[in-house]
Amino acid sequence: MVAHAQSMESASYQIQSDSINVGGAPGSSTTYRLEDTLGEVGTGNSDSASYQLRAGYQQMNEVYLALSAAADVSMAPSLGGIVGGTANGQTAATATTDSLAGYELSIRSSSSPALQKGTDTIADFSPGGTPALTFSVSAGTAAFGYSPEGADIVQRFLDNGGTCDAVGGSDTTDACWDGLSTSPVVVARRTSANHPTGTQTVVKFRTGVGANANVPEGTYTATTTLTLVAL
């Protein structure tokens, strides 16, 4: 039974569905809390290969969307700021949704350039419009870039062996490098549900210091965010 129900919102939260509970009863244990409502008849989920039905009172609008925590990355090895070199690292996150329309996973940095130590910075890798098939820096420069890998990687990071952003391309290991930006860049997209298994996306990072770059010593950090959106 629903009486005088309405949606409510403020600056910090939104109640998407609401009801007045007149016939139900709260129940709880040490591991869960249940608050049911009266009048839920003939409800339940029905799935087939081509559709998913969420039938029942207050079943509307809700999808399962989860992103596992990505671990911090410690680039290895330490690089000589004067002699130069290349360091690598990677992290991974698994996106899971039961949204029939799938999800989008994007990446962004908190600063520009991403990798910083006080006022000292290492430039973001900047290949131009599309990611570069290989990661390289000139002798006098240093750069920091990333390359996503996984089953749901978007076309921008797929290659045909010669270039990235290739239609029908492949997700070649250690290919298609780009620089982080403070604006989100979509790295993975899926147009169907993948609940409950989920899909893992690995983000590889690489720092290149040229032989004449003369990068000041210290520990540089890049605060990076993966954002998952249900479609």
Place this chain on the structure above:
Amino acid sequence: MSVRSILCSLTAVLMSLMPLCAGAQGGSQFIVGQSIYNIDTTAPSVPTGLSATGISLSAISLSWNPSTDAVGVTGYEVFREGSFIATTSGTNYTDTGRASSTTYMYTVRAFDAAFNFSAQSATTSGTTLSPSPAADEDSDEDGNRPPSRFPPPRITVLTVTPGETEATIRFTTDQPTRATVSWGIREPGDLGSARLVVFQRTHETKITNLAPGTRYFLTITVENERGKTFTLLGQTFTTKPAPDTQDPFMPGYLTATAREASINLAWSNPNVSDFAAVRLVRSTRFYPRDPAEGEVVYDGQAEAFADTRVDTGVTYYYALFARDFAGNYSAGVIAQATVPRPGTIPVTPQDPFEDMPLATMTPPSVEKITLRDFEFVQHGLVLTLTDGAVPVEAEHTLTVRIAYDRVPEVLKTIAVTMQHPERTGETFTFILKVSRDKKWYEATIAPLQTGGRYQVGITVLDYKNQKYARLQGAVVAQIAALAGSSDGGFISYLLNQHWRRVLFVLLALVLIILLWYRRVQHAERRS
């Protein structure tokens, strides 16, 4: 109201493994860390598994496990009886030319491209093969030598772990023994000995009251329960040197010359044995006071560098620091330059602080500062300021300092500018650094070499780079061998160049000849 409905929406701002609502989003934030180093100061790991096997009457084959290093292992040094015998890039070596039937003790140590050395490995002994059996107490009547039932003891492994003032001696024997360990500086035993009276295979003793960085001789005699003895001779070890906390003295005469698209910097490195490198840092705001401040543009042993990463119209403030092998840095020598805009002429100010504004408020303690508050120190002695000038010896380092508590805590910079006595326009400016014990602002200058009167200007700046005070004085440098006259440095100044010395000697000879000639004439007249 459904609790799940509220949670569903609130999770839009939460992260990780939370079921969310349609249109909401979740995120995972993480940190990527990248470490950059500019000097390889990490020594390789100590080689392990050293084995020594006699392979002939005169050769012993050595092998060991490879060391690891942050950058890479360049090679290994091999030591026999504590003395260096060879360098090799591999992990094996054959020591030839040895005496037969003789036991030798070996160690190895690894080094990398920056000549960082690992500690020495554990000592291992190897014995060359014997030429033929010889009669001894275990031989039969015909002199044949069956395997002895009671062989003399042998030291199989010896490890010496030296500290700064102590050393731990560990050794094992092939049978239970008691032992005497003797050590000394001129010969084993002249400083002391220790008796290890319990019969056992593994022995350990600690020698104390040793001097840092000193080589000691060591002898170990072991005796088994049947009274048979073995003496290991010719062993040496060296205690670790005391930590070097002495700052090196500064590089000399840093100049910065602006060109069309670069700033050319030149300097002279300090001529001392523990000089490792110089570090050149720059800033567009002010002179870096510390090698970790500003941007590193050069680190190495050259005496010039062209900074090409410059923009026109921007003033670059440089500071150059000398570094010793222990990682100590000198105070900084400074210079500045501006790449001129097209059509303008580059101007390099003689006084690097002439553009700095005067402070509006000067603390009373700073107002009272005079040249007498600064100490000029040579050979540990504070030199006396006379008539606004300090007499110093040109061949020795000179430390300039002022007591830390003589100036306010918030003080930022005390800079000293010295003007060359002969090459007018050539100045040398450096910033005093705070000493480790926080008693002084100080800097040590390389020997001035050239005698004469150096005009000295001392500038005291506040944390806003405004000038508190500007003091003037002089340093009169004398060549020590000729100093001591009461000429106020004038004669020694005349004599400080080689050709001037030659001229002086020639004049003295002419004078002697004239005196001799007059004396001869006088004698002839009398006769």
